[in-house]
Amino acid sequence: MPPFFPTSEVNATLSQILPEAEITTSTDFEMNASEVLVATTFTKVDEALISKMPNLKFVQIASTGYDNVDTDSLRKRNIKLANIPTANKESVAEHVITMALAQLKNLLYFHNEIVNGNWPFLTNSSELMGKTFGIIGMGAIGKRLAERLLYFGTNTIYYDPARITDEEEENLGVSYAPMDELLRKSDIISLHVPLTKETDRFMGEKEFGLMKDGSIFINTARGEVVNEAALINAIKSKGIRACIDVYANEPPDPTGELFKVPNVLFSPHVAGVTVESQQRFITDTISNVLKYVQGLDPSYQVL
Amino acid sequence: MKGYGIFNRTVKDLGLRRIFGNPGSTEIPMLRGTSDYVLTLHDSISVGMADGYSQYSGRPSLVNLHTLPGVANSMAFIHTARMNRAPVIITSGQQDSRHAFYEPLLWHDLKSLVGSAVKYSYEVKNPEDIERALKRAYAISLSPPSGPVFLSFPMEVMDQEGEYMGLDYSTPNLQILNSGEVERISELIGRAKNPAFVAGSELDQYGGIRELEELASHLGVPVFSEPLSSRATFNSSSDNFAGELPPASTAINMALLQYDLIVNFGGEFTLYPYLPSPLLPGKKIVSVGMSPSYKHGDCVFSNPKLFLNALLLKANGKWSFRKQEDQGNAGLIAREKKVMGVNYVLQRARKHFSGYTIVDEAISSSLLVRKNMGYSQKSYFTARSGQLGWGLPAAAGISMLRDKVLEIVGDGSLMYTIQTLWTISKYNLPVKILVLNNEGYTILKSFSSSFYPGVENSEFLSFSYNIVDVAKSLGIESRVADPELKEMDWLAQGSEAKLLVANVPKTVPRLFI
Numbered sequence: 001m002p003p004f005f006p007t008s009e010v011n012a013t014l015s016q017i018l019p020e021a022e023i024t025t026s027t028d029f030e031m032n033a034s035e036v037l038v039a040t041t042f043t044k045v046d047e048a049l050i051s052k053m054p055n056l057k058f059v060q061i062a063s064t065g066y067d068n069v070d071t072d073s074l075r076k077r078n079i080k081l082a083n084i085p086t087a088n089k090e091s092v093a094e095h096v097i098t099m100a101l102a103q104l105k106n107l108l109y110f111h112n113e114i115v116n117g118n119w120p121f122l123t124n125s126s127e128l129m130g131k132t133f134g135i136i137g138m139g140a141i142g143k144r145l146a147e148r149l150l151y152f153g154t155n156t157i158y159y160d161p162a163r164i165t166d167e168e169e170e171n172l173g174v175s176y177a178p179m180d181e182l183l184r185k186s187d188i189i190s191l192h193v194p195l196t197k198e199t200d201r202f203m204g205e206k207e208f209g210l211m212k213d214g215s216i217f218i219n220t221a222r223g224e225v226v227n228e229a230a231l232i233n234a235i236k237s238k239g240i241r242a243c244i245d246v247y248a249n250e251p252p253d254p255t256g257e258l259f260k261v262p263n264v265l266f267s268p269h270v271a272g273v274t275v276e277s278q279q280r281f282i283t284d285t286i287s288n289v290l291k292y293v294q295g296l297d298p299s300y301q302v303l
Numbered sequence: 304m305k306g307y308g309i310f311n312r313t314v315k316d317l318g319l320r321r322i323f324g325n326p327g328s329t330e331i332p333m334l335r336g337t338s339d340y341v342l343t344l345h346d347s348i349s350v351g352m353a354d355g356y357s358q359y360s361g362r363p364s365l366v367n368l369h370t371l372p373g374v375a376n377s378m379a380f381i382h383t384a385r386m387n388r389a390p391v392i393i394t395s396g397q398q399d400s401r402h403a404f405y406e407p408l409l410w411h412d413l414k415s416l417v418g419s420a421v422k423y424s425y426e427v428k429n430p431e432d433i434e435r436a437l438k439r440a441y442a443i444s445l446s447p448p449s450g451p452v453f454l455s456f457p458m459e460v461m462d463q464e465g466e467y468m469g470l471d472y473s474t475p476n477l478q479i480l481n482s483g484e485v486e487r488i489s490e491l492i493g494r495a496k497n498p499a500f501v502a503g504s505e506l507d508q509y510g511g512i513r514e515l516e517e518l519a520s521h522l523g524v525p526v527f528s529e530p531l532s533s534r535a536t537f538n539s540s541s542d543n544f545a546g547e548l549p550p551a552s553t554a555i556n557m558a559l560l561q562y563d564l565i566v567n568f569g570g571e572f573t574l575y576p577y578l579p580s581p582l583l584p585g586k587k588i589v590s591v592g593m594s595p596s597y598k599h600g601d602c603v604f605s606n607p608k609l610f611l612n613a614l615l616l617k618a619n620g621k622w623s624f625r626k627q628e629d630q631g632n633a634g635l636i637a638r639e640k641k642v643m644g645v646n647y648v649l650q651r652a653r654k655h656f657s658g659y660t661i662v663d664e665a666i667s668s669s670l671l672v673r674k675n676m677g678y679s680q681k682s683y684f685t686a687r688s689g690q691l692g693w694g695l696p697a698a699a700g701i702s703m704l705r706d707k708v709l710e711i712v713g714d715g716s717l718m719y720t721i722q723t724l725w726t727i728s729k730y731n732l733p734v735k736i737l738v739l740n741n742e743g744y745t746i747l748k749s750f751s752s753s754f755y756p757g758v759e760n761s762e763f764l765s766f767s768y769n770i771v772d773v774a775k776s777l778g779i780e781s782r783v784a785d786p787e788l789k790e791m792d793w794l795a796q797g798s799e800a801k802l803l804v805a806n807v808p809k810t811v812p813r814l815f816i
């Protein structure tokens with residue numbers, strides 16, 4: 001635990017929620033009799049830990065990703081697993097819009113010019129209003145992004161293998177487009193797909209090839225869904241402007257070619273991380289554990 | 304004098320001018336000579352009207368129901384009156400007791416039917432009982448906790464000869480100050496690290512809102528409203544108002560996390576849904592009021608207003624609570640305007656209906672009703688029981704006492720007692736009705752998606768009907784609001800009853816965990 005972590009405050013809060021619960025700051029205990037385990041993505045929930053918790057029935061991961069969990073070990077023991085997949089949708093949606101606007105308004109360029117003592121007179125900045133915004137993946141985050149874009153006046157189209165209902169489309173102000181059409185039509189494209197066998201490097205030469213010259217490509221999903229060489233190629237040959245929050249290896253090799261091509265905006269896998277989203281993770285984690293304790297099915301169960 | 308004469312005379316002497324009712328054959332004998340009868344086209348509506356009337360006036364009201372069917376039809380409303388602490392005197396006719404043995408048509412043991420929903424029940428046996436039972440019922444209905452009482456009148460007693468005695472009767476003295484406890488409680492407050500106050504419905508009923516406001520401001524202590532109160536608890540625009548406690552243990556615990564002493568003035572911790580946290584573990588809780596529930600340790604029986612006045616002279620300490628400055632919500636309203644969102648509708652209603660008494664049965668929007676409309680003394684009422692159909696009758700009852708009443712109701716709730724519109728029209732009651740139409744039972748959808756995901760999409764949670772046509776057919780002018788809400792103006796104009804439907808979004812808000 002970092003020294004700034006307010007352990008005693010957290011304990012005081014916990015005593016008002018479930019007086020029997022306790023906080024453990026390390027996993028090198030001999031044995032633990034808990035039935036419920038709450039952990040973040042930073043704690044390895046593996047065979048070694050689970051075997052020390054013979055009464056364990058439910059694991060709640062207080063984040064979206066749960067790659068830290070050995071799901072086979074849980075499955076073997078019939079232990080339930082849940083994550084919190086929706087708490088960061090607001091922050092991701094805002095991050096995507098921030099990145100798109102930063103590109104459209106040439107913020108990086110202006111900033112660097114001024115810092116270097118120049119005063120640029122001309123700009124080819126453009127507006128988000130009226131642009132065609134393509135969302136690939138219409139889950140919780142994609143929907144929230146569409147909702148926010150409504151007020152920017154974009155023409156929003158989306159692709160998802162599972163089409164949403166007509167009513168939802170109407171309410172979100174979006175229309176469905178097959179993948180190729182979306183790639184061809186969009187001025188800005190943002191990815192919101194999970195990493196699966198189907199999406200592994202699914203943004204490749206052909207896909208980037210279909211995109212408009214000079215269009216904006218935003219990835220806050222997972223690094224592995226993009227073929228990086230194809231992206232670099234598209235940046236060079238078609239002037240694609242990219243916004244990258246996630247990388248196949250994190251942290252990435254700073255000498256990589258991606259960091260040398262122009263018009264790319266980077267952030268360090270923080271699109272979903274805000275003070276507010278962390279608060280929501282906590283609230284949702286508590287709700288879910290309370291549901292389990294009162295005998296109901298927890299939400300967002302993955303096992 | 305015959306039994307019915309004694310009945311009429313006693314009722315008049317008790318100042319119970321009006322009878323709210325729906326009659327049947329067994330009541331005809333007792334209703335001879337009745338002049339001020341308010342007819343409702345469903346039995347239960349009488350009780351709802353009387354409930355609103357009594358809560359607003361603080362005085363008992365009189366209801367007459369048709370023996371078994373009328374009382375049975377009204378049971379949920381009688382229970383609601385109990386939860387609302389409304390002093391309603393419910394009377395009913397009863398089969399002629401000379402053939403009760405044969406269990407004739409309409410007969411039932413009515414006392415066992417009303418059971419624990421009333422504070423007192425009695426079936427009169429002879430003409431002498433009529434006066435004394437009514438006077439006793441009157442007094443009991445007012446003694447804390449005030450609430451409904453029930454009297455059954457067998458038909459034949461109404462034609463038996465008796466005498467009106469003019470018996471003495473008393474109403475309970477509610478001006479009771481428990482002065483011995485003032486010192487102790489003020490010391491408790493003085494010693495607390497971080498005290499919080501909870502304001503309850505008794506402050507609206509017996510007074511004390513202004514006094515609590517003064518005390519809280521003097522000490523710098525936050526005032527929370529009890530969860531799910533039946534009426535205003537405090538002045539929501541006060542700088543010391545810390546908002547409303549949510550009705551679930553974990554959420555209450557979180558709201559009161561930083562406070563070590565909780566002094567509850569005339570409120571209750573009403574809970575729903577169940578959450579596994581124990582309620583306020585390790586906190587010192589003191590309840591002061593005319594009917595503390597004794598569910599939480601330390602209780603002081605006292606008129607809250609008098610107690611607060613006494614505390615004001617004694618209590619010392621300095622804390623620094625002040626509610627956060629209102630940041631305004633123009634952006635939210637502008638966004639919601641595009642979709643006729645509930646906040647947009649209510650903000651507009653607030654402009655047109657300031658100074659009105661709000662009767663709230665907006666269910667999934669109730670929290671927003673209180674946030675947007677605010678409340679203070681006698682300006683807000685809702686059912687504490689969770690029963691639907693109460694709002695419209697209660698609003699009608701209150702509108703007999705004041706001409707500024709706005710009922711805000713869900714499309715689901717409206718339909719339980721829609722016949723009230725006929726009574727409103729018949730007696731020219733000045734009720735304004737705003738229907739938040741989301742075409743279904745939104746709160747049940749929200750509940751489902753929190754606890755039993757998937758059920759929220761069930762067909763049995765959605766429906767629609769032509770509200771305007773239904774209202775018109777019952778004699779009420781009625782319109783659907785256009786996106787600019789110009790009709791809100793129309794609704795507010797004139798004193799006649801009108802109904803406005805706002806077609807609000809069908810999106811399901813997250814109201815539970």
Ligand SMILES: Cc1ncc(C[n+]2csc(CCOP(=O)(O)OP(=O)(O)O)c2C)c(N)n1
Binds near residue numbers: 665666712719743744
């Ligand atoms: C007499 C009665 N019947 C059924 C219920 C169950 N119930 C609770 S809330 C609710 C839905 C209320 O719908 P509406 O008034 O339209 O408000 P909304 O939730 O849509 O805002 C129902 C049916 C109840 N509380 N009382």
